[in-house]
Amino acid sequence: MPRLSTAEATLQTLLRHGLDTVHALPGLHNASMIDAFYHAADRLRVIHPTPAVPED
Numbered sequence: 001m002p003r004l005s006t007a008e009a010t011l012q013t014l015l016r017h018g019l020d021t022v023h024a025l026p027g028l029h030n031a032s033m034i035d036a037f038y039h040a041a042d043r044l045r046v047i048h049p050t051p052a053v054p055e056d
Contacts, residue, residue: 007036021045
């Protein structure tokens, strides 16, 4: 069995439980989780907030 990072193991667990969408707020402390989500883009939809665009 290949050795997995915590992020990869968490991702596999979420997918096994049928999760197909996550809401995420990318940041420094969860960069490895966001990276794992990116590599699973064919199996997982990631929704993250869009920065507000200031009106002129």
